[in-house]
Amino acid sequence: MQTFHSLRIHIYQYFILCVLLWFPYEVKAQFTNKISAQKEQHSIFSDILWFNSEIDSMARVDVYCLVPYQSLQFTPVPLGFQGMYELIISIKDDSGKKWFEKKTDKSLFVEKYEASRGANAEFDYNQHISMLPKGTYSITIIVKDALGKSEYRHEKKIQIPQLPLADSKQSIYQMSSIMFASSIEEKPDGKILITPHISDNIADLSDGFFLFFELYHHGNLSNDTLALYYEINNNDKVVLKSEPIMYNAGKSKVQQIYMPVKQALSLKALDYTIQLYAKESKNGVIADSILAISGRSLSIEKTINGIVYTDLEKAIKQLRFVAMQADIDIIKSSKDPDEQKRLFDEFWKNLDPTPSSSRNEAFEEYYERIEFANKNFRSYTDGWMTDMGMVYIILGPPFQTDKTPRSSDGRSYARWIYQDNRQFTFVDNSGFDDFRLTNPFPSGTKYRYKGN
Template sequence: METINITRSCCISCLSRMEDKMEKLNTRHQNLVIIIILFFLGVSQIFGQTDIHTFQFSGLPVYHWDVVNVNSPNQDQSRIFLYFKTAFDELTFVREDSIYKAKYEISVVIADEDNFQVDGKVWQEEVKARNYEMTNSRKFFSITYEQFDLPPAHYRITIGFTDLETKKTRPDKKKLKLKDFRKGKLAISDIAFVRNLQVDSLGVKSFTPEIADYIVDVSRELHGYFEIYSRIKDENYEISYHIRNAKGKKIFTHNYKRRSDGERTLENFPLSLGDLPQGRYELRLNVKQGNQKSDTKKNFFIRWTDMPSTIYDIDLAIKQIKYIAEKSEWDKLKKADPEEQLETFKKFWKKRDPSPGTPANEWMDDYFNRVAYANAKFSGFRDGWKSDMGMIFIIFGPPSDVERHPFAVDSKPYEIWYYYNINKQFVFMDESGFGEYRLLTRSWEDWRNLIRH
């Protein structure tokens, strides 16, 4: 059973009814803090482009976050809620007396399309665990949130999630469009996935948010929450929603009617996901009032707690282990029936678990973190994990050193990756001139002999 630790001062209340009780930072101090954050983020990006080994790949905290856009009570503004979730296993705990504590910091910088900072915030959270087993659990989570009111427009959000014990930060970026819900006669907010829903005579009172791309406990009650904004009087709503799987097949649909509560209606509906397997899905919502219509959609992912959070699709994950699987293992995985695939995949990694007595399989985690990094850094005409650079990075990890020659006079651009621990080097050349570096030092059997399970 999934257990959630809400690290803010109260249960997260209904999106637009929630009053901002957080003490506002001194403006000059806040701007100074954010400028410093931007400086260090910029420095890290510069060094990351210069030498891959300067990127602290191992041990970065893993977290998941979600953005929900609703109407703001402030005139001519739109509101976003940022929700963050991290498993206890991803944090570094320190024992203090009879309990264990972990601390993390989140920095948010919001910039407009001209990359000018328009808002941001930095805050810290403390997480407590009763015993050592909880600190290594992937079933206990910490959730925190923040809200921002901004004019409807396009923005860029930069996130920094720092484990304050290890001082390691995992950055992330996302482009976002804030909607103008006052345009037109009918509009609906983004969908929020929520648990522990509390309802009163006015509608939804409070809830605990769930992160759409990291749903791991489908046995517990889950709802979709949204808000309807209307300037039409005395008309009921016709509401419909359906769920599609990754192949676009509609697997669930429901329709119902709902009376209007006036200009703003708080609504929710149950989501029955218990029978759905791990994978990616799309929830689409449609609202009709008279001759007016409005719709929105939200992607979500159902995951296993005993698998790395970077695995989205078991079929794809099986393809991605071809670099380390023996031929007999590879054939067995490819020929396995859909019902047997997951167990066969788990057995493959169980043989390679460096610490069988713990819940986590460190090598599996590291391997698929490398896959995710390869996709982020080396994707081009094909997925990053399929590229030559991605393949070498996945097999051997970050190089000890990188020698780059982007403007060589007597040759096309090339790079040399050095691995001092195995006394190997790999040369990549951009033969096409489009940034797709191909491996020149091809010796597959040599690489295979260096891999030990």
């Protein structure tokens, strides 16, 4: 079992870890088992990366799969709840030859039902390692929920380049796959802790992220200076290009490099590719020819975090059903966007039911209800501003609903019944599903997180 807030474990302390990389060289970067994954529900997360190995002309390919507990169905058992799934990983080359296939049965246990629904942001971590020669490979990851009878499938391709022999004299630069890292922390002893992000979707990385990769130099050592930069593309059009970073290369066979990415969060919710380039730089002049290149897919999907922080001004207005007006006024009083975001985050931090975890279930539930209201209760205004939207956001989905056919006078009624016997009646006088409460909503009633 892994958690998003579990303790960091050092590579130099353990040989086999639930961390993401093992290097045959002297390791300068270390990885935490606080692996970052998107907070999507009912999904799995995967990544495929290749790195050089100590075996001539062979690459080490790492296949990662994270299965969030909330993606599975759990059943009551003595002392808690149990979930089960089957994991299938298969690797084929472009000729159809099967290089690997493995089926694994997994069993999970939690003491409390809330944990099975993601309250602690727990997930099951899987990693498979294969040694593969040059070629293009299709990798299929299948998760079959034994109890829920649902299936999740990811199919990805990876291309392994020709890797020179260890005794090659030709000077060649190569880059490994690119890993997204949500954070990189330098410890007092000089060690680097990296938190990998197992997903193409970077929408929730609101503070930016890093590109982590290895740079390989084959041949005699040299004093080369390389210019490293990345481009983000959509439909073959460059939408973002970083400034080049000068890097002293050629003095080591392998170097681990990480580059910060901040601007990508301003992009629209679309699918992209990111390309990383290495070019020679002499006397401040960057050559046109490319010495090494690596790339991967990148996406910005509409997650709750992504939607909220795309329009923070609207998100602050939408606090009306959870915050007092004085709280909203404090947040709005600052004209500095960064300070507004800090105050907004601080407000939600105070309502976080599980402050020791990376998730804030109250924040997620509240804005998911707003999204639902906007999609289902829109009338002459946004769904969250309607009476039905207000009741739904504050109290959640009703236990029972009734709706009468439109009468001869053009009116239609809807009734929502909650398990605590509270009832709310709405009337549409217009014929356009503009349902209004027939009685005022209880004054001062605010949204409060109650858990599942």
